[in-house]
Amino acid sequence: MKRDLIEIFGYSPDDLTVEARSLWNLEACPFIEKSCIKYNHDKSIAYGTCSVTSPYGDIIICPNRLYENNYESIKRISKDVYGDNLKFYFFDEYIKHRNQVEECVVALGKNSGKEVKIGNSLSMDWVLARIINGHLKEYVGIEVQSIDITGNYRDTWHAYNNLPLSKSSHLAIPSSNHGLNWANVYKRLIPQLIRKGIVYSRSRLVRKGLYFIVPDIVYMKFEDIIGEIPKRKKAKNNTITVFTYKLGRKAKNGKRRKILPSRTIRFLTTDFANRFIKGPNLPSGDNLDDAVSRVLGIK
8 A cells, every 4th residue: 555645734745735834834734723732853844744554444633633613522522521501611711701700611731821830840731720700620631642753754745745747747646655653552542641630630620530632543453452442331530531533534625624523432541551561462481581582592
């Protein structure tokens, strides 16, 4: 299967409409309405790559892609935690309206006020705080992850960037050299999720634990590592709730693909941590012994 880029600045890479190419020129992300964060190594070019091909389907590689439709994925969690009746504000909106509303939900994150940080080691992607009469009553945490790539897709990107506007002209698109950093799932993503889940479970103001927004393909890799885990129906202070997403059908030129909710999975943080430590696919001691013997050339 040819490796390819699926979305650049929110649109198909071969989309030459004004809607698509204006974002290339501005180096702007349509999902957060700010500058793109996907730069090359020397920060001279914003690549704007949102998703790429993988052996498992088209996969989102930028977390900002998950904020489609004015952060709908964040608002969906607010409804799951607090219901439909509370007014939802981003931080700047809250500052303007805080004297006019008795009860509301305020989103704190990188693009809304500031990220909540604990010391030098933990930064919370999002916190949804329930405010009543100017007092913090409770809150819930949200972690957002996609997947990092390995290799590069520079030649492929430049080929799409230089596509001729004339339909009579043609430019071959080389195969991308990107890979996917699946090792990061168990090296960084899972340990980070466990650490944050434990911190939230210890708070007296957290009643619904930690939520996790992630592409469904990426979460499948989590499941390869942790195996089956007992599911919970209700969110509590010691649970992690996973909302997975997938890319919708290809869109016409000038239009963007949707992201679609895929699954909701909920479990205890301790169950998740224990499954990660014990691991159904963890090699046995005999596997380790054999590996050492092979390196030594001893049978």
